[in-house]
Amino acid sequence: MKEYIRFKQDEMLNLIEELVNIDSGSVNKAGVDMVGNRLKAEYEKIGFRIHEVPQREYGNHLIIQHKKADVPEILAIAHMDTVFPFGTAEERPFKRIGNIAYGPGVIDMKSSLVTLLYAMKALIKEGSPHYKNVQIILNSDEEIGSPSSKELIINAAEGKKYALIMEPARKDGSLVSSRRGKGNYTLNVIGRAAHSGIEPEKGRSAIEELAHKVIQMHELNDHENGISVNVGLIEGGSSVNTVSDHASAQMEIRIAETDQGLRVEEKMEKICSRTDVPGTEITLEGEINRPPMEKNKRNRQLLRKIMLVGEEMGIEITDTSTGGGSDASFTSAAGIATIDGMGPVGGNAHSDKEYLEISSLTERTLLLAKVIENLSE
Structure with a gap:
């Protein structure tokens, strides 16, 4: 999987560029749906079934799992909306300078959308069956508190063992183990x-x-x-x-x-x-x-599993707490072991200096794929 993901880095960056250059603020239904349709097409190519949950005011939510999936135990959540107004993508489109990529929503969280997709592709390429153990929710309104997707997430959490939330890792690479x-x-x-x-x-x-x-x-x-x-x-x-x-x-x-x-x-x-x-x-x-995402026993145990996978890869995984909110709060409060920050490394989200560390893209995609394998086994 490592070589496959490295080989696909430029392809991943091209898709990130495409998504970043689509304005998809939370109230821009047309833009969010454009992002959703683009990702829907990619998942359909690799045998995933997409259930679209129509919304009148916000973009449509997507529930995604493989056609051969039975009862997935892992819930992966990523959001397609950003905080930026219409026209921002034209004003400052995706650009790359060395190991850094810039653009509205590049780290929060369009790179994570691509990371999740390519983790699934890598598992399929490897011949691993564990891509069938994942249900994915791509929602459209996280940046405004998930008003139309909250119940969807809570319902999807029922019966799951683990929730992996694809918000970006912190600037130092830390995962998020608690949120206010x-x-x-x-x-x-x-x-x-x-x-x-x-x-x-x-x-x-x-x-x-x-x-x-x-x-x-x-x-x-x-x-x-x-x-x-x-x-x-x-x-x-x-x-x-x-x-x-x-x-x-x-x-x-x-x-x-x-x-x-x-x-x-x-x-x-x-x-x-x-x-x-x-x-x-x-x-x-x-x-x-x-609700708060508390660092309870379930979440600490899941964090430890991820840390062990990181050790096998030669990555030191650290964790931190943050005051910002995310959909991790809903899954954690529902009683499911939850870890957030499973996306690539970057920072300055919600600002004109938002960035992605390109070198972390393949590393965190591989980490996600291996974590899914570990949790499934």
Whole structure:
């Protein structure tokens, strides 16, 4: 497999270039579907069956497994969407400088899409039967929290033993063994409007009430224990000479452990149960939309298996924790051994400096193929 994958490196890079040069932001259904159709054709060539899950608002999701697969035990997940707006690919298309490739989505995660495909091809070329032990989900909305694919992933996880999430490896090559969970909330305040010059005493400022609540929410931060509460957007009022009758704030929380979410929500609800500005009203809406991926016993055991495969290949596999979210949270919370960061090495995702280390492309493709073999045996 090693020689086959090395021989295919240029072919892999050509496909990565093709995918990078397709705009596929999460809300660009046409672009995401173009990526999906391109990959669908490649998988069909090697005997895989594709079940397309149509979506009206987002790109269609793909569930892929070999025609001869019976009950696959390994779930591999990769996403086809990026964070970039339409036109980005034309502004700064794929380019290669030495061992580095650049372009929108090159590492997050169009290179991973190609890595996964060629790991399957390598297993088939080797005559290994273990490509039949993998079910693949390519979803279209991971970058916005997987609103339409979350249930699909959770359902696919049922009965699986392992989940391999194809987010890129970190800059130092580390896999991801834990991620913080997150929730999104909106705080709405209703006040009473009044002219700020003629009769301000008749007003009840929604902005003033919101200001109290923003400070109180930020006091819930406990960074040492992995809890962060951030009010990221606020708005309110109608004019500078009017006591505001409405204001709102959008906030996000991050948690390291599942039960932290419940505790933080209780504290947020308590804060909103009373007003600091009499005559105002408060509502709080939202939920935890991604549970944390905890480094539990199952995940540690899977990590150890991957490390042993790395040792056989002469690669030192390390792991790390990250605050960012991914679909690993759903499979891990579903009780399946999960490891993330199984893609190639790169960095600066979501920026105009996003890059792929080309030399890691063949290495991580081989690692993925051998991990699938090891887990299947």
